Amino acid sequence: MILCHSLLPQFKPVWIFKHLICQTGVSGNKTVPRSSNISITDTKTYLGKKQRMMGGFVNLLFVCILMLPMLLCGCSHLNEGHQATFKEANALFSQGNYTASLATYQQLIEKYPTTADRGLFEMGIIYAYPRNEQKDYQKSLECFQRLIKDYPESGYKKDSALMVFNINNTILKDMTIATQQTHIETLKQGTVTLQKEVEALEQEVRSKEDENVALQNEIFSLQKKTADKILIGKKERRLTLLSKGKVLKTYKIALGGNPSGPKERQGDNKTPEGTYVIDSRNKDSRYHLSLHISYPNEKDKKRAKQLGVSPGGDIMIHGIKNGFSWVGDLHTEIDWTKGCIAVTDKEIEEIGKLAPNGTIVEILP
Numbered sequence: 001m002i003l004c005h006s007l008l009p010q011f012k013p014v015w016i017f018k019h020l021i022c023q024t025g026v027s028g029n030k031t032v033p034r035s036s037n038i039s040i041t042d043t044k045t046y047l048g049k050k051q052r053m054m055g056g057f058v059n060l061l062f063v064c065i066l067m068l069p070m071l072l073c074g075c076s077h078l079n080e081g082h083q084a085t086f087k088e089a090n091a092l093f094s095q096g097n098y099t100a101s102l103a104t105y106q107q108l109i110e111k112y113p114t115t116a117d118r119g120l121f122e123m124g125i126i127y128a129y130p131r132n133e134q135k136d137y138q139k140s141l142e143c144f145q146r147l148i149k150d151y152p153e154s155g156y157k158k159d160s161a162l163m164v165f166n167i168n169n170t171i172l173k174d175m176t177i178a179t180q181q182t183h184i185e186t187l188k189q190g191t192v193t194l195q196k197e198v199e200a201l202e203q204e205v206r207s208k209e210d211e212n213v214a215l216q217n218e219i220f221s222l223q224k225k226t227a228d229k230i231l232i233g234k235k236e237r238r239l240t241l242l243s244k245g246k247v248l249k250t251y252k253i254a255l256g257g258n259p260s261g262p263k264e265r266q267g268d269n270k271t272p273e274g275t276y277v278i279d280s281r282n283k284d285s286r287y288h289l290s291l292h293i294s295y296p297n298e299k300d301k302k303r304a305k306q307l308g309v310s311p312g313g314d315i316m317i318h319g320i321k322n323g324f325s326w327v328g329d330l331h332t333e334i335d336w337t338k339g340c341i342a343v344t345d346k347e348i349e350e351i352g353k354l355a356p357n358g359t360i361v362e363i364l365p
Contacts, residue, residue: 082112089122098132117154120147124160128167137171227355230278230317232341232363234259234271237332239317239341241354248354251347252332256339262365263295263339265304266312271339274299276361278317281352288319288345289352293361316340317361319348 085108092101102123109119124143127136144160144167151157227241227248234255241248255271256263262273272295280292296304296311304311318340320331325345336342343351 082108082115085112086115086118093126096131098126098129099134102126117147117151117156120144120151121156121160124163128163137167137174141167225354227351227359230351230355230359230361232361234273234363234365239343239351241351249350251343251351252329254332254337254342255335256337257335259335262303263300263312263315264307265309267338268312269338271337271341271363272296272300272315273363273365276363278355278357278359278361280357282316285316285318287316287321287340287342288325289348290316290318290340291348291352291355292316312339317348317351318342319345 085104089101089104089108092098092104105119105123105126109116112119120143124140124147126132127140127143129135141164144164147154147160148157148164154160225243225248227243229242231240231242232238232253233240237253237255239251239253241250256269258269259271261270263270272293274295274297276294276297278291279294282290282292293315295313295315300311319325320327320342324331328344331342331344
């Protein structure tokens with residue numbers, strides 16, 4: 001649609017703008033009549049009726065922006081200097097050079113103060129134009145608000161007020177959308193975090209399953225093997241089962257109440273040091289189960305004879321005293337035996353299965 005200045009000789013730019021708005025209106029299913037022979041009074045009356053009919057259905061901001069190219073190309077009663085400057089600004093706008101167009105309007109406002117209201121109005125439109133990548137609603141508002149304040153008699157005042165109203169609504173909607181998008185991103189992030197936690201838990205479950213499989217394999221391996229040596233480190237408080245030089249399993253132990261040094265005599269509460277064998281076992285022991293160690297050996301007997309004392313005996317590897325099995329691993333916190341080597345009831349059962357009679361027992365300081 002092209003508007004010619006000759007068709008609307010009595011219209012100011014604001015009435016051309018309103019005339020364009022009227023031409024876009026629809027009431028029910030009927031198109032609003034269009035005419036290029038409308039007086040200013042008729043246009044005002046018609047606009048009043050139109051606004052009442054359309055009510056809340058007209059988004060003036062959208063209409064203004066949609067009609068901008070035609071608005072900028074409309075004719076006016078400006079003199080040649082004004083008109084040339086406006087044409088230049090319009091041409092830059094049509095080319096998509098919005099920054100240069102705005103700069104030209106600014107120069108026009110400074111050079112031709114009498115047309116500043118139109119310049120401000122069209123600058124406000126450009127700042128709000130959707131295709132303007134530097135779109136700035138705040139600057140658009142400043143243009144319209146300056147027009148309303150500085151040019152109270154301007155024909156653009158009413159349309160500027162409507163633009164301010166619509167732009168503020170647009171800003172509010174944009175803020176609402178931004179808030180909702182932020183909320184969505186937060187929810188997405190929360191979902192990602194929960195997914196990572198689920199994956200971590202799944203990994204932990206898989207790890208536990210692997211540990212269980214490894215433990216089952218270890219138990220199966222232990223069941224198939226037997227120990228050929230029991231190595232006891234008094235200082236480390238550790239008992240180790242060996243098979244052909246390879247460690248089958250280790251256990252934490254408690255020793256005699258006076259563990260330092262080798263056993264020399266009966267009742268000294270010391271644990272022997274030396275090499276022995278498992279020579280018997282007692283399933284009815286007062287300490288759940290006991291494996292008897294062949295103490296004293298010849299070296300122990302010779303030392304006791306030189307001291308003129310009895311070397312003693314009944315040195316065992318055994319469990320916890322009957323009735324106190326609930327103590328469990330805590331029993332190793334102190335050395336409580338009379339020279340024996342103590343483990344838990346469960347551990348002595350395992351050692352008993354893996355170490356048959358004849359198994360070598362080496363006790364180190």
